Amino acid sequence: xxxxxxxxxxxxxxxAALLAACGGSKxxxxxxxxxxxxxxxxxxxxxxxxxxxxxxxxxxxxxxATAETIALGRRLYYDxxxxxxxxxxxxxxxxxxxxxxxxxxxxEGVKGQKGDRxxxxxxxxxxxxxxFWDGRAPSLExxxxxxxxxxxxxxxxxxxxxxxLSADPSYKAEFEKAYGPGPITYEKVEKAIASFERTxxxxxxxxxxxxxxxxQKALSPAAQRxxxxxxxxxxxxxxxxxxxxxxxxxxxxxxxxxxxxGVDTKGELTDLGRFKVTKAEADRGAFRTPSLRNIALTGxxxxxGSLKTLKEVVDFYVxxxxxxxxxxxxxxxxxxxxxxxxxDLEEFLKALTGEIPANVGPPEAR
Ligand code: HEC
Ligand code: HEC
Numbered sequence: 490x491x492x493x494x495x496x497x498x499x500x501x502x503x504x505a506a507l508l509a510a511c512g513g514s515k516x517x518x519x520x521x522x523x524x525x526x527x528x529x530x531x532x533x534x535x536x537x538x539x540x541x542x543x544x545x546x547x548x549x550x551x552x553x554a555t556a557e558t559i560a561l562g563r564r565l566y567y568d569x570x571x572x573x574x575x576x577x578x579x580x581x582x583x584x585x586x587x588x589x590x591x592x593x594x595x596x597e598g599v600k601g602q603k604g605d606r607x608x609x610x611x612x613x614x615x616x617x618x619x620x621f622w623d624g625r626a627p628s629l630e631x632x633x634x635x636x637x638x639x640x641x642x643x644x645x646x647x648x649x650x651x652x653x654l655s656a657d658p659s660y661k662a663e664f665e666k667a668y669g670p671g672p673i674t675y676e677k678v679e680k681a682i683a684s685f686e687r688t689x690x691x692x693x694x695x696x697x698x699x700x701x702x703x704x705q706k707a708l709s710p711a712a713q714r715x716x717x718x719x720x721x722x723x724x725x726x727x728x729x730x731x732x733x734x735x736x737x738x739x740x741x742x743x744x745x746x747x748x749x750x751g752v753d754t755k756g757e758l759t760d761l762g763r764f765k766v767t768k769a770e771a772d773r774g775a776f777r778t779p780s781l782r783n784i785a786l787t788g789x790x791x792x793x794g795s796l797k798t799l800k801e802v803v804d805f806y807v808x809x810x811x812x813x814x815x816x817x818x819x820x821x822x823x824x825x826x827x828x829x830x831x832x833d834l835e836e837f838l839k840a841l842t843g844e845i846p847a848n849v850g851p852p853e854a855r
Pocket of ligand 2: 719725726728729731745746750777778784790791793802806817
């Protein structure tokens, strides 16, 4: 019998005892320090109501939203104290006035520095299975660490923010109300911000009223034709990626595609996108499909903010995207669409502007 077979026959607990016995002559290893217990909101968990057209709002089991964490997260989200020089808040780049974006091609961070990607909307970010254009953050919680420590966004450090907030008695009180006694940690900061973001949900648009609310008059005839074009694989073929389900629509498949945005005159990709995360060839120039909800409010468009208007977006798709080796096979020239059909498609996109929930704007000055 081979040694391997023999080992398979020994039950694992016996094996563990055997291994422990073998190491018996060595001094006992030092007990590794247990990581601190995860911060948990102490208040009653609340269910965030999803509007017509959207599924239930997902939240991780270890961070149920409570009234206190949502209120705290809202205060933090609008607070410039999170940046090194008190000039930039999350809301500076994700401003409700611009559909929770900044309306610019590239965002401006501390000291007027510019990034190289367009700020996506925070509306309905709760539904994204991964965050950022390239999906490099696994959750809203983790995402909220990125901008604070990014030298050209908020230019701070997570420890620096902990210290700064700890020096403010009103924050100390608010954190204790939300998480119970204990120090202010960035873990609590990011959990609170994420819970607030989970309330920044927008649905009940004219499209939703038509599609899920049975209101035939909610969509104009042009937008209704646009919806048909959007879904028809032989026409717009948009819904293969910007998905519409039977009972709800996220307008994203939460997957990554290269649609030929950001190709320079030499045919080179200017931003490798998802490839930076996975190093997989197929992911070169691939970006997460953005939701199209509230799209009329959130221009300019694409990861590099290169398209200013929805008409430019439709024209871009009609052109079939810039050719490059990783171009998605679903992206093809749509020059068979008539002028009227292109205009209908644009009308449909404009019908995706939803309701903005109450209590997501800047909190009352205190
Ligand atoms: C200086 C501008 C700026 C600031 C400040 C900023 N963001 Fe962003 N945000 C961006 C940009 C640009 C991206 C896209 C970056 C990328 O994908 O690489 C982004 C991405 C995001 C996303 C991902 C959305 C998606 O669809 O993938 C969320 C959520 C978000 N930011 C929330 C926040 C929060 C919370 C804060 C404050 C802690 C914050 N942002 C501060 C510019 C900013
Ligand atoms: C193969 C999947 C795919 C198909 C098909 C597709 N899209 Fe997209 N769409 C994407 C991806 C991915 C992006 C982001 C690309 C980038 O920034 O590089 C995007 C971006 C957009 C944007 C800009 C969103 C924003 O927030 O900046 C609009 C508007 C849009 N698509 C509309 C459409 C329409 C209309 C159609 C059909 C004519 C369509 N899409 C077909 C995947 C797709």
